[in-house]
Amino acid sequence: MxxxxxxxxxxxxxxxxxxxxxxxxxxxxxxxxxxxxxxxxxxxxxxxxxxxxxxxxxxxxxxxxxxxxxxxxxxxxxxxxxxxxxxxxxxxxxxxxxxxxxxxxxxxxxxxxxxxxxxxxxxxxxxxxxxxxxxxxxxxxxxxxxxxxxxxxxxxxxxxxxxxxxxxxxxxxxxxxxxxxxxxxxxxxxxxxxxxxxxxxxxxxxxxxxxxxxxxxxxxxxxxxxxxxxxxxIGSPAMNFLEGVANDGAVTVPGMKASFDGVIAPAYSGKKITVGMRAEHLMVDPGGDTHTVEMTESLGGVSFVYLTGDTGERIVIEERGDERSAEGARVGVSIDKSRLYLFDAETEARIRT
The missing domain is CATH 3.40.50.300 (P-loop containing nucleotide triphosphate hydrolases)
Incomplete structure (x- = not known):
C-alpha cells in the first residue's frame, strides 16, 4: 500500500x-x-x-x-x-x-x-x-x-x-x-x-x-x-447565515433583532460581518415575536423548523423532544454567543477571536 x-x-x-x-x-x-x-x-x-x-x-x-x-x-x-x-x-x-x-x-x-x-x-x-x-x-x-x-x-x-x-x-x-x-x-x-x-x-x-x-x-x-x-x-442542514455589523467589540444582527457583546475585536468596528449559526445551536423562543414558523419538518426524534424573519431572512432550527413549533406561530430566536461563527462579509474568511 x-x-x-x-x-x-x-x-x-x-x-x-x-x-x-x-x-x-x-x-x-x-x-x-x-x-x-x-x-x-x-x-x-x-x-x-x-x-x-x-x-x-x-x-x-x-x-x-x-x-x-x-x-x-x-x-x-x-x-x-x-x-x-x-x-x-x-x-x-x-x-x-x-x-x-x-x-x-x-x-x-x-x-x-x-x-x-x-x-x-x-x-x-x-x-x-x-x-x-x-x-x-x-x-x-x-x-x-x-x-x-x-x-x-x-x-x-x-x-x-x-x-x-x-x-x-x-x-x-x-x-x-x-x-x-x-x-x-x-x-x-x-x-x-x-x-x-x-x-x-x-x-x-x-x-x-x-x-x-x-x-x-x-x-x-x-x-x-x-x-x-x-x-x-459541510453540515446538514447547511449553516444559517445572517448579515451583521461590528461595532466596538459587538456584532449587531438586525435579522434577529439582537446584539452580541464581546464577540469580535474592536478593530472590526464599522465592518459588515456575516454571522453563521448551526441549526442545533439555535433555540426557538415561544415568547418572542421576530420570526414566523413557515414549516416544521418532522423526522421522528428530531425536527427542523423553518423560520422567516420580518425582513425576509430565513433560519433553520433543530428541535428535539415531543413539543414541536406550530406552523404560522410567531416566535423568537436565541443562541449562546459562544456558538456564533463570524466571517468577513467581503472576503468570506473566518474571523477568529
Missing amino acids: SGVTLNKVIKKYGDVQVIHGIDLEINDGEFCVFVGPSGCGKSTLLRMVAGLEETTDGQINIGTRDVTRMDPSQRGVAMVFQTYALYPHMTVKDNMGFGLKMNGHPKAEIAEKVAEATRILKLEQYLDRKPSALSGGQRQRVSIGRAIVRGPEVFLFDEPLSNLDAELRVEMRVEIARLHKEIGATMIYVTHDQVEAMTLADKIVVLRAGNIEQVGAPMELYRDPDNKFVAGF
Missing part, C-alpha cells in the same frame, strides 16, 4: 485552467474524500491521479514513484466508476476475474483472488449470476470486487453511489467503510454529497473552482471552518 502526494498540480484545457496548483498529501492507508459542488474539479483531480487525464504541470507521486507521466496500467491504482461497467454476458465470477485473465495470470491465482474478494464483499451466493439478475447495490459490489482482485496500491472511487436509491446508498456506505477497515488500503473517494464525506472520510478535501478551500478531519471542518464556503458546505 502507498500514499499519494500531489505537488503544484495544474490542469488546463487549452487556455482554460481548471486545476490551480494543488498541493496535497494523502497518507498510506488513509480514506480521503474530495468533496465540492459540481464543476469544482474533484473528478478531474481523481482522473489525473488515475492517469485518465493528462497532468499539465506539477507532479503526482504514489508511494515513492513519480507517476505523473506513467500509463494508467502502470500506476498501481484501481478505479470504481459511477456506472458499474460490468460485462452483461459474463457471470459475477468472470466479471471480477476478467482483468487478471486478460493480463495472463494463472487460473489458480485468479480463482484465489476472486474468492478473497467474494468473501470480503459477501458475494458468494451471486457468483454464477449475470449482472441483469443483480440489484444496483449488488452490481456496485461486483464493480468494487473487480478492483480488489487487482491488488492495487490505491483505490479510486468516482461518485460510486450516485446511481443508487437512498436506502442502498446508506447500505453501500457501510460496506465501503467496512471494506476500508478490512483491507487498510489508501482510498480516494469523490462525491458531491457531504453526508458521504462526513461518514466515510479520515480526511476531507473541500474543493471550489479548482482550488482547495480546506483540508481536515470531518469534525475539524465541521467545528472549525476556515471560511464561509466550507462552513456552508
